[in-house]
Amino acid sequence: MATSIAEAIDTTVDCVHCGLPVLPGDLRPEADQQFCCSGCRTAWELINAAGLSAYYAADDRRRVPVRPSGRRYDEFDHPTFTRLYVRDAGGGIQETELYLQGVHCASCVWLVEQVPLLVEGAVRAELNVPRSLARIQWDPAHTSLGAIARSLEALGYPSQPFRGGRADHRRRVEDRAMLVRIGIAGAIAINVMTVALALYAGWFGSMEPAYVRYFRWISLGLTVPAIGWPGRGFFTSAWAALRARRLHMDVPIALALGAGFIRGAVNTVTDSGPIYFDGVVTLIFLLLVGRFLQQRAQRAAADSAELLHGLTPSTAHLVVGESIEEVPAESLVPDALVLVRAGDRFPTDGIVLDGCSGVDMALLTGESAPVSVRPGSPVYAGTTNTSAAVRVRVTEAGETTRLGRILQELEAAMSRRAPVVHTTDRLAGWFVAAVLVLSAATYLIWLQIDPTVAVDHAIALLIVTCPCALALATPLTMTVAIGRAAKAGMLIRGGDALEVLARPATMLLDKTGTLTEGRLRLTDWHGDDALRGAVLALEQHSNHPLGSAFARAWPASNAAEVSEVRQTVGGGITGRVAGQDVVVGSPAFVLARAFDPHRLADSLPAHLTPVLVATGGVVRGAAGFGDPIRPDSAAALAALRRGGWRIGILSGDAPGVVAAAAAALGVSGADAKGGAAPETKLAEVERHLAAGPVVMVGDGVNDALAIGRASVGIGVRGGAEACLAAADVFLARPGLTPLVDLIEGADRTLRVIRRNIAVSIGYNLIGAALAISGTINPLIAAIMMPVSSLTVTLLAWRSQTFRTPA
Amino acid sequence: MTILFILVPVALGIVLISVIGFVWATRQGQFDDLETPALRMLRDEAVRAAPAAPKAPADSP
Numbered sequence: 001m002a003t004s005i006a007e008a009i010d011t012t013v014d015c016v017h018c019g020l021p022v023l024p025g026d027l028r029p030e031a032d033q034q035f036c037c038s039g040c041r042t043a044w045e046l047i048n049a050a051g052l053s054a055y056y057a058a059d060d061r062r063r064v065p066v067r068p069s070g071r072r073y074d075e076f077d078h079p080t081f082t083r084l085y086v087r088d089a090g091g092g093i094q095e096t097e098l099y100l101q102g103v104h105c106a107s108c109v110w111l112v113e114q115v116p117l118l119v120e121g122a123v124r125a126e127l128n129v130p131r132s133l134a135r136i137q138w139d140p141a142h143t144s145l146g147a148i149a150r151s152l153e154a155l156g157y158p159s160q161p162f163r164g165g166r167a168d169h170r171r172r173v174e175d176r177a178m179l180v181r182i183g184i185a186g187a188i189a190i191n192v193m194t195v196a197l198a199l200y201a202g203w204f205g206s207m208e209p210a211y212v213r214y215f216r217w218i219s220l221g222l223t224v225p226a227i228g229w230p231g232r233g234f235f236t237s238a239w240a241a242l243r244a245r246r247l248h249m250d251v252p253i254a255l256a257l258g259a260g261f262i263r264g265a266v267n268t269v270t271d272s273g274p275i276y277f278d279g280v281v282t283l284i285f286l287l288l289v290g291r292f293l294q295q296r297a298q299r300a301a302a303d304s305a306e307l308l309h310g311l312t313p314s315t316a317h318l319v320v321g322e323s324i325e326e327v328p329a330e331s332l333v334p335d336a337l338v339l340v341r342a343g344d345r346f347p348t349d350g351i352v353l354d355g356c357s358g359v360d361m362a363l364l365t366g367e368s369a370p371v372s373v374r375p376g377s378p379v380y381a382g383t384t385n386t387s388a389a390v391r392v393r394v395t396e397a398g399e400t401t402r403l404g405r406i407l408q409e410l411e412a413a414m415s416r417r418a419p420v421v422h423t424t425d426r427l428a429g430w431f432v433a434a435v436l437v438l439s440a441a442t443y444l445i446w447l448q449i450d451p452t453v454a455v456d457h458a459i460a461l462l463i464v465t466c467p468c469a470l471a472l473a474t475p476l477t478m479t480v481a482i483g484r485a486a487k488a489g490m491l492i493r494g495g496d497a498l499e500v501l502a503r504p505a506t507m508l509l510d511k512t513g514t515l516t517e518g519r520l521r522l523t524d525w526h527g528d529d530a531l532r533g534a535v536l537a538l539e540q541h542s543n544h545p546l547g548s549a550f551a552r553a554w555p556a557s558n559a560a561e562v563s564e565v566r567q568t569v570g571g572g573i574t575g576r577v578a579g580q581d582v583v584v585g586s587p588a589f590v591l592a593r594a595f596d597p598h599r600l601a602d603s604l605p606a607h608l609t610p611v612l613v614a615t616g617g618v619v620r621g622a623a624g625f626g627d628p629i630r631p632d633s634a635a636a637l638a639a640l641r642r643g644g645w646r647i648g649i650l651s652g653d654a655p656g657v658v659a660a661a662a663a664a665l666g667v668s669g670a671d672a673k674g675g676a677a678p679e680t681k682l683a684e685v686e687r688h689l690a691a692g693p694v695v696m697v698g699d700g701v702n703d704a705l706a707i708g709r710a711s712v713g714i715g716v717r718g719g720a721e722a723c724l725a726a727a728d729v730f731l732a733r734p735g736l737t738p739l740v741d742l743i744e745g746a747d748r749t750l751r752v753i754r755r756n757i758a759v760s761i762g763y764n765l766i767g768a769a770l771a772i773s774g775t776i777n778p779l780i781a782a783i784m785m786p787v788s789s790l791t792v793t794l795l796a797w798r799s800q801t802f803r804t805p806a
Numbered sequence: 807m808t809i810l811f812i813l814v815p816v817a818l819g820i821v822l823i824s825v826i827g828f829v830w831a832t833r834q835g836q837f838d839d840l841e842t843p844a845l846r847m848l849r850d851e852a853v854r855a856a857p858a859a860p861k862a863p864a865d866s867p
Contacts, residue, residue: 109845129842176832183828187821211810218814 016056017044042154050117055110073149075315076161078326085161086145093123095137096145097162100152103132111155118151119143133162178292185230185285189278192222196278219277220268227261231284256433257283274443276436279462289475312381312403316340316347319391332397341389345382348397352377355390358544359383364402364652364678364702370544382701387544387567406678406705431761435465435768442772457774464767464781469760469788474753476793481749481801488802489733490742497712497728501695501746504644506688508706510698511651511661511674514716515736516627518699520546522553523628526603527621531613534577535621537562538584542573546611549625572611583614594619607660627657634665636736643743647671648688650681652702681706697739714739745802752799756792763788 016033035041047055075081082094089095100112108127112134115125121142126135134157136148149159195215202212238254260276267273318327319337329347332338340346342357358370361383370386373379379392381401398404439458446454482492492498512518532554539547541562565575572585574593583593587601587610594614600622604610608624637647648671651658658674673684681696682705688694689711696703696710707713708726715727717734731738767784770776776784831837 109842113846127842128839129845130839172835172838175838176835179832179837180829183832184825187825187828191818191821208807211807214811214814218818222818 017041017047043156046118046151046154047111050114052111052114052117073146073153073159075313075326076145076149078315081145081161081315089137092139092141093137094140094145095135098134098136098149098152098159099162100127100132100134100157100159103127103129103157108157112152112157115148115151115155118155119148122148122151134159178288181230181233182285182288182292185226185281185288188222188226188230189281189285192219192226192278192281195219195222213271216268216271216275219275220265223261223264223277223281226281226284227257230288231257231280234284234287253283253287256436259436274439274458274462276462291475312401313345313347329397332394334394334397336394336397338392338394339389340379340385340392342385342387345384346379346392348381348392348394349401350379350392350394350396352379353391353393355388357388357390358386360386362700362702364406406701431470431764435462435764438465438768438772445772446774453774457771460776460781461768461771464771464776464784465764469763469792470757473756473760473792473796477749477753477756477796477799477801480796480799481745481752484802485742485745488738488741488745489731490738490745490802491730491732493728498746498749500693500712501729501743502750503693504646505693505695505711506646506648506691507640507695507697508648508650508685508688508710509696510700510703511649511653511658512627513699514697515633515649515661515665516629518627520549520609520625521628522549522623523626524604524608524624525553525621526600527613527623531615531621534562534580534582534615535584535613537577538565538573538575538582541565541575542567544573546609546625547573550623577615580615581617584611586610587612590614590619593617605660607654607657629661629664630735632735632737636740637665637667639740640743641666645743649673650676650684650696650698650706652676652678652681652700678702678705682709685709714742741802748799749801752796752801756795759795760788760792763791 015035017035033044035044047053086094086096103112109129112127113125115136116122119138121139122136123139124135124137125148127133128135134152136145138145138148152159195218199207199212199215199219201207202215234254234257257280260280263273264275264277264280267275313329315326316329316332317339318325318332319339324339332348337353338347338350346359352373352375354375356372356374359373359379360370361380364380364383373390378395379385379390380403381396382403396402396404439461442461443454443458446457478498481498485492509515535550536554539550561578563576565573567573568585568589571589572583574581574583574585576582583590590612591601594612594617596612596619598619600619601610601612603622604624608626611623611625612619613621613623641647647667649658649662649665649667651661651672651674653674655674658672659669662669662672673680676684678701681703685694685696685706686709689709693711695712695714696706697714697716698704698707699716704726707715712729713727714729714731716731716736716739729742731742767776767781767788771781
């Protein structure tokens, strides 16, 4: 079967818009352009009609399939929506911010910002790529936000309102404050260094004492604001750590800064001994830069957490007597009656009152096959109603729904995550303290030997051991490595993840969509191939995912005429094809209507989803659907195991299915856990955390809790964007091979960092020895100092951390 | 060399002005998004060329 699918894909042409193969059923021989779906056709027509066909010439454009959801976005024009999210931009123009899914590259900026050309009345569209946030301005007299949102979706960007306005504002204020601190610290550091250079030069040129005093007072005057504004953070955090009786890395830093500053100030006032101001301000500046580099990367996590709020619809259809009102989902209370149409997501938790349908629970369970519901069945907010309208009595709404509780726990889990203490941060404080002690010792020792050069040697030591190189070693190497990794399709947020990934620990993987392809495929077929036409004909009328799985498996078969189609939710489909009664459905459904003389129902392995086909009252075919394991999974897991990792599987799927997959991948049964709800996955991760770091790899919202709690969470390609919100690393290439590349790259990165730290410490040790022995004077030291920073910078740039796949 | 007593404060005054400028630019949000403007610039010519193009119906879903 696999070969016939591969053949079918080989012989098809690529969709003009998205570049995916067009299935033969969608081929139109008469047309010049072929499309894989009507969404792509619409998008292509829109783009061409607006004269934007240059988009197709851009070689870095999106290669992600455009799947229109058919959403009308009517709720965007609802008065409640307007009140909550829309601002007045003046001059009768309205403004709002929308989160767009699937924003990746330069061509996205271009395409999204063409919206004013596509929709008359849209005034302005401005996209922020790293945050996937589009600011839209429009004239309500000419168009509506709903129409703009429909255009955006036609271009391939489903949108949702941006709900985090207030938190975003606070965050932006924080970011800007950090940048201001760096700017001020940098300006002061440069100037104090310049003044210090004049002073050092003055040691040889016999500067007049009046000028020396003048420059020392200027240094003091410049250092006071540096300590008081940009440097204050180190003192407050060190003080907080001391009060909590913990030793924080800011403690020795604050100690060094404080000691250096006070000693320098006293020496300035008494006009004797060295001033340490240049070292103090440079340290503040470089530490702030290092922290900013790390923080900037981590900010992305908070951004995409916003996506989680888009999981529940913003409006609901409230049943009031005989009529139906559209109300914002926030206004629903328990015991209210809501109507949920086919294709809509449930706005709240509730109990089905009337109607039968299928519910796609993938959000909570990771299982893509719909679960059938009937009156009395519970349904959950955020899951999708797939086949028929149902009326639901609300039991829980808003934050008390199961999804709401999961999201709250996710937030709590992410905040509980232990911070990774960076090797350099641990070292830097003690390093500075040691330098201070050493320079004091040098001064005292030389005071006994030759008082005239004591100050010189102490200053030379301070200059030559300037910890710039050490403070730069980690952030610089991490930043370079993260940039290289991004080019290789691994998006890493923050260097913490790399520190953890470099050491073998426990790795837990989700099954569906991570180890497997995540969609049902026909793997076993027992029966006459002549039945294919009849099955396909019938399944054309079905909206069940297995129906499309049949179409994918047998693309070349010709569908026959069909009549009297009847579909039973949770059972199957019946109809007349070429004068014969055909039944396709679950074994229970088919065996109730047909006789099975060849016992075909028992011919399928237990871990497959069975479908029987009967014609004329006799079962003639049995199809088994499974979720095949990705071809590279076994090799990737073997490579990880060789690297010392302990591998476990954590899946929401039935335990039997998980056990079968574990056996195929060489994972022992004890390490493979099936039937795990999101909450169970979280508990499992916490259990493993007791023994050491845990890396969780997953793709669904049901993994999000575990990913958020794990030491490092990894999202794989194809995963829900909501799951990526919790992940530290996102693998943009399919399969598990990138996972192995990631681990190896992290290992190499940490090795480069250790090498850089060794280089800078070694350099400083030699410099310190020379200074203590009195071999070098301050001027030579000032020339030697930048060499170590330069060496570390070069080593970081030259390092082979992540390799771009060929 | 007494000129230093004037020149250094003047230099520091210039530093103060540029720092104030930097703080102003930061608070204006000019450093909030460093990626998109660079990408936008790459495509600007196409935007200028396009406004004459016919508009597509806004409501086609």
